[in-house]
Amino acid sequence: EGYGLSEAPTATHCNPVLGENREGSIGLPLPNVDCKIVDIETGERECSIGEAGELWVRGPQVMAGYHQRPEESANTLVGGWLRTGDVVRMDEDGYFYIVDRKKDVIKVGGFQVWPNEIEAVLFQHPKIREAAVAGITETDGSEVPKAWVVLREGQTATAEELTLFCDRFMTRYKIPRYFEFRESLPRTRVGKVLRCELVAEHYRSKT
Incomplete structure (x- = not known):
């Protein structure tokens, strides 16, 4: 299993082919992909291990913005980070798990x-x-x-x-x-x- 979205056209996470494939996990961040989990209430604090929050990603595959939608682009892209809208948690070994959609x-x-x-x-x-x-x-x-x-x-x-x-x-x-x-x-x-x-x-x- 892996993870990707239209705003980052190639995958950002994947379970390792030769490593451990953890059930229910979207895997580990791919090379050249930075990610962090940010609390939903403030959008400022990085979450601790096991705590659910919004997944933010940064990497070469992240879009430059939405075509002719500057306001939406500004809300989605913050300092080079893409706010995915997906709520995830990370275990102690760095594997990520989808919890739900932030809007839900x-x-x-x-x-x-x-x-x-x-x-x-x-x-x-x-x-x-x-x-x-x-x-x-x-x-x-x-x-x-x-x-x-x-x-x-x-x-x-x-x-x-x-x-x-x-x-x-x-x-x-x-x-x-x-x-x-x-x-x-x-x-x-x-x-x-x-x-x-x-x-x-x-x-x-x-x-």
Whole structure:
């Protein structure tokens, strides 16, 4: 496995061909690639080992900027560093792991909650075939996790059942406040779940 993005056309990270390939890791930075993990709240402090933050990369493959989009370029490129928008963590041996997208973080009572973490727990439930999690804003302005779930054929489940299941694997504030059961999840042409569409549908249903 490796890692790259359109703003840095060639890969920036890769598991070594002749070295250890760690499951779930995007590997090590490639030669001539500098990288750092920066805290999400301030964008100024470098994170410690194991701490999740935004991945910044610098190298010859990083773009010069977006064509005719100077403001977006200025927000994405800071002092030669590319802010990837991906949240990662690094282990003690320098291997990197994707946590989630920065824009998808859910802020629950001052805590940062990652949808991928909740989804990983839901996928362990034997009745669940697909799941997606995103943050929604309550009428009082607070943000809470919501889960959209597709059950396996012939299975039934309740929100209470899934809440109790999640309670076995995560702290209370990470447990979805709401569960919505669906026949399918909206996806892009390449199969990526469209969390933004699920959130938009949620708000439309409230109007």
